[in-house]
Amino acid sequence: MDALVERLRTGLPAEALVTDPDVTASYAHDMASFCEAGTPAVVVLPRTVEEVQHVMRTATALRVPVVPQGARTGLSGAANATDGCIVLSLVKMDRILEISPVDRIAVVEPGVVNATLSRAVGEHGLCYPPDPSSWETCTIGGNIGTASGGLCCVKYGVTAEYVLGLEVVLADGRLLNTGRRTAKGVAGYDLTRLFVGSEGSLGIVVKAVLALRPQPPRQLVLAAEFPSAATACDAVCRIMERGHTPSLLELMDRTTVRAVNAMTSMGLPESTEALLLCAFDTPDPAADLAAVGELCTAAGATEVVPAQDTAESELLLQARRLSLPALETVKPATMIDDVCVPRSRLGAMLEGTAAVAEKFGLTIGVCAHAGDGNTHPVVCFDHTDPDESRRARASFDEIMALGLELGGTITGEHGVGVLKKEWLARELGEVGVEVQRGVKAAFDPLGLLNPGKLF
Structure with a gap:
């Protein structure tokens, strides 16, 4: 240690450099349940690429494990410390280095918060679409590490x-550049994609070139109530089958709707089985919402209510973000699963x-x-109830098996981390894991x- x-x-x-045990302990884990976390030896919060390189050269020389972290909003234990490790927190590397409206790119450091980037590019009439529910706090580096998604x-x-x-x-501390700044490029293996979703297991991202899009018009939202999850999922299938491309298509079951109401008093319809x-x-x-409304009614919706303006739309979206x-x-505790299935099997x-x-x-x-x-x-x-905890873990596993x-x-967007290591092996198979x-x-x-992590 010394x-x-x-x-x-x-x-x-x-x-x-942080060595106070009370402080380093606060960096030991992300937001996932049922994931073991060790005790870090030290926490490092670098501000430059050279400082990150120094950390990795030191770790290699002394054979010390390194756990990269962003805002620790992850839900799979991917940012959890191991005993005696260096926790490498990248939150201080938070500069937006460039925004180019002509090339439609942003160049950022990994500690930039998703919402901060979105607002900054918005001033140029551009948008960065990926918007995880934790977008107000999660970092771009963490988003890259877990290949995160979002509502859009x-x-x-x-x-x-x-x-x-x-x-x-x-x-070993060497600096690798991957990918490009151009709209097209196919030179060599796609190492950029390899790092996206690697959960910090292959290298430390210290800079990213991100594609931007023109800012779209403000969206309008429709809310449809259904008497069952099956009818709501039927509506989803009809919407996609007819060729519609909504900017958002989200579902909340009755349990979720009631939980949001209890927390916010929003007055969402609690009688519905699926919203x-x-x-x-x-x-x-x-016009698009009217067409979708007809499809929802045909699928069995009991109520279809299009928002009248962006304020109503934002209220509905806030309800979903607060789910x-x-x-x-x-x-007192939750386990958040992240299972993605073909749309046709959603019901x-x-x-x-x-x-x-x-x-x-x-x-x-x-x-x-x-x-x-x-889903x-x-x-x-x-x-605090051992039997309920056991049943929670068993139910989590059954949902993944399903x-x-x-x-x-x-996992569609939360990653594997510690939580799903066993299940990754089942999904990939022996050859997949070996590769x-x-x-x-x-x-x-x-x-x-x-x-x-991972395997």
Whole structure:
């Protein structure tokens, strides 16, 4: 420990190095339940690429593991410390280095908060579409590490589609540049995509070139109430089958709606079994919402209410964004699943989740990015009750098994981390795991970067 700290001090300013055990303990884990976290030896908060390189050279020389972190809003334990590690928090590297309206790119450091970037590019008439629910606090580096999504994915896609190039500090301290600044480019292997979603296990992202889009018109939202999850999912299928491209298509089940009302007093319709929110940011959103409203009614909606203006629309979107925080108030602890299935199997996923909740006697609320089949079943439980905790973990596993059964994946946007290591192996298969471990070994032969995550 003393040798590690002394060596780190030779290349870091005093304020970048934290050794107080009470403070370092606060960096030990992200927001995931049921994920073990170790005790870090030290926390480093660099401000420059050179400082990150010094940390990695020191770690390599002394064979000390390094756990990269952003804002620690993750939900899979990917940012959890291991015993004796260096926690490398990148939140102080938070500069927006460039915004180019002509090239439609932004160049940023990893600690830039998603919402901060969105507002900055908005001043240039541009937008950065990926918008996780935690967008007010999560960082771009964390978004890249977990390949995060958000509410607008159904139309605009996920983080991976907006990362054009990266500057990455490798395990031995070398600096690697990947990708490009150009609109097109196919030179060599796509190493940029390889780092997106790697959860800090291959290198430390210290700079990113991000694609931007023109700012779309303000969107209008429609809310449709359904007597069952099955009818709501039928409406989703009809909307997509008819060729509509909403900017948002989100679902909240009754448990979620009631939780949001209890927390906010928003007055959402508690009698509904499923609330579907659909938005368009087209030149004539009212016409698009009218067409979707007819499809919802045909699918069995009991009420279809289009927002009259952007203020009403923002209120509905705020309700959806508050779904996870609201469900966290139902019980002392939650496990948030992240199973994505083909849209055509969305109804079966929700019905199966309800059956799991009944089987284990638990409250499980579901909110979903319905337009791309990405469900977030939230298991609410009392972590001080051993039996309830056991049932919560068992229900979580059954929900993941159900997702794979339906042709889906164990994670659409939250990542694997510690929480889903066993399930990643099941999804990839023996050969898949072997190949991925080979990639890891090529970039990190000593296994120092975020050990114990993914596989």
